[in-house]
Amino acid sequence: MSTSLYNSQQDEKILWLRLCDGDRDAFGEIYRRYFPLLFRYCIRFTTDRSLVKDMLQDFFSQLFLQRTGLAMPVNMKSYLLVSARRKLFRYLAQSAKLPAGLDEGAAAIFDLELSPESILIHRQHTEQANRLLQQKLHTLTLRQKEAIYLRFYENLTYEEIAEIMVLKEVKYARTLVYRAIAELKTLLAPNESALMFH
Known part of the structure; x- marks a missing residue:
């Protein structure tokens, strides 16, 4: 079957x-x-690229x-993200790289970097503004970083984010994203005037 037939949700x-x-x-x-x-x-979630490759294989x-025995997923992308995330956390726990008491609802680390596809970056931003935004991204909580990544880098819905991050309600996913954006705006505000003159 041609890969061109796999383009739509129906084809998935x-x-x-x-x-x-x-x-x-x-x-x-x-x-x-x-x-x-x-x-x-x-x-x-981890700097161990070999572990991630092994886990995914x-x-x-x-x-x-x-x-x-597989059921038809509503959305293949979110289904695979949920399943891979769970498996990764089991791998990390087995390799003693997951701190004690940490479960699927949390992460030891979550590295969030700027991406050309991210809507957080606008073309008119200077290199300095992008560097500043990258610094500010590191001040977000681990959960905020993960929610921002899933929403803006992978274009997932809040429902999908809630499922992947094991959140009890969809509103918690929205809150994570809104608070992260509000925090970034607050953190960037004092630097806006400085950026305008550089």
Whole structure:
């Protein structure tokens, strides 16, 4: 099946059904499309790139081996992010890289860096403004960073963010994002006049 047929949400359902039927081409397409996305997301929780690669290889192997028992996800992207996140936390716990008492609802680290795709950056910003924004991103809480990443870097809905981050209600996802943006605005405000003259 041509990759051009996999473009819409409907075609992703067909892709998933073909995976469940054991179609290796469908599995290869899911791997090709989602491995980079999952790697970019998971590497923000740990600096151990090898662990993340091993975890994802294991994750995709299990996906294929357990394909007959898989239910049709409403959204493949958020389903895979939820599943990979859970598996990563288990891997980190097993490798003693997850601090004691930390569960799936929290993270030891979450590295958030500026991205050209992020709507937080506007083209008219100077290099200095981007550096300042990067510094301010590091002042956000780990949960705020993760919510910002999922919302603006991966374009997920608040419902999907709540599911991925194991939040009890969707409003908590909205609150995390709104507070992070408000905090960034507050932190950047004292520097706005300085940036205007450079």
